Amino acid sequence: MQASSSISNDTIIALATPFGVGAIAVIRLSGSGAIELVNDHFRPKSKRKSLSKVASHTVHLGYITDGERIIDEALVTVFKTPHSYTGENVVEVSCHGSAYIQKEVLQLFLSKGARHADAGEFTLRAFLNGKMDLSQAEAVADVIASDSQSSHSIAMQQMRGGFSNEIANLRAELLNFASLIELELDFSEEDVEFADRTAFQELISKITEVIKRLIDSFALGNVLKNGIPVAIVGEPNVGKSTLLNALLNEEKAIVSDIAGTTRDAIEDEIALRGVTYRFIDTAGIRETLDIVENIGIKKTFENIEKAQLVLHLIDAEKIIDLSDWIAQTKELKHQYPNKKVLTIINKADTLTNDEVQNIQAERPEWILISAKHKTGLDTLLNHLTNLVNTGALSNQQTVVSNSRHFEALNKAFEALNEVQKGMDQNISSDLMAIDIRQALFHLGEITGEITTDDLLGNIFANFCIGK
Structure with missing residues (x-):
């Protein structure tokens, strides 16, 4: 368009x-x-x-x-x-x-x-x-596309102007001081200061802190908007496909007693307690001479790299020594230090009470379920919900979910850091004004005070016809 x-x-x-x-x-x-x-x-x-x-x-x-x-x-x-x-x-x-x-x-x-x-x-x-x-206009498309309570909440808050107001207030305060700095340039030969440097220092610190909070919120906003990728991993026949079917409440994946049935990743989305998850049922990890199965196992590790959360399944029927499974879990966490890993004992219905108590005593953070009988799934969902920090949403804090806004905030943050460095080094007002203008420019990009035809064309071309 x-x-x-x-x-x-x-x-x-x-x-x-x-x-x-x-x-x-x-x-x-x-x-x-x-x-x-x-x-x-x-x-x-x-x-x-x-x-x-x-x-x-x-x-x-x-x-x-x-x-x-x-x-x-x-x-x-x-x-x-x-x-x-x-x-x-x-x-x-x-x-x-x-x-x-x-x-x-x-x-x-x-x-x-x-x-x-x-x-x-x-x-x-x-x-x-x-x-x-402009940010409210973009939120219209997000409201239409929202498919969970959390993504809808973020879009509605932005469409109502919560994010816009926060940015507009920051920009107005910065613009006021920028005007005084620009005024100083008109009287540069007289060496006067119209902008109180102490108050300006406090303002820059305040705006930088708010922008940093908004930048940090993008990690949450992005996954809540697009869904949290979750990889289900473990040895063959541990019950990965059964767990996926239980969570989706449908026979999405083939369940078989034959090891290596899942040769490729099976993926589906579901909204659980207001949050969208993209579950990926991966091929079982084991040593095998089967070429096709080895390709599937290779893809398993690729999917772990892409996932934000890893559900590591252990077969309760194969537990002989807990230390083996503890070592395996530690190895997985060591291999992927930036991933959140939940260890899940499946087929827990085959365990004796003593075995259950022993596992809970040794590893209270492990989750015991039976995917086949759909027991323990509520406990698993509680853990998933706790891992997603939705507190910001419930507290009505602004959460950034738009990558264009995220990029503009980062550029504004960099420009304000340059302003801060300039104040520390006592640079001239004309050089400081350049960085202030850059910060104002990038904040204005978010709400549309500053736009180009190309920018508007790219944004609105992604809308549906009729909206």
């Missing part, structure tokens, strides 16, 4: 609901001529009144017509500028969900002067008309 910083006056149209047969379909129009365009082809059931004269945010029942031909009985909702999603005149036609009717209504308005909306163009117009800033 070719985004433009200038707002065109043409009327755009798109199907706002998924194409296909359904109870109703919603066709959305936006632009200065949207109301008149629909009015020319709308015959209300009640007393005739021009849609341009009805109140905003009202719904009207009638017929969509092409001359004397009635296309459909529909509800027409009118939103008048500036009190609409885009800030322009907006009309939504709710017609019956027949694919034929949808096509006929669209073709009618297209033939009368409307044009197909580009991907994200309704939201782009909302941004250009000042109805939302």
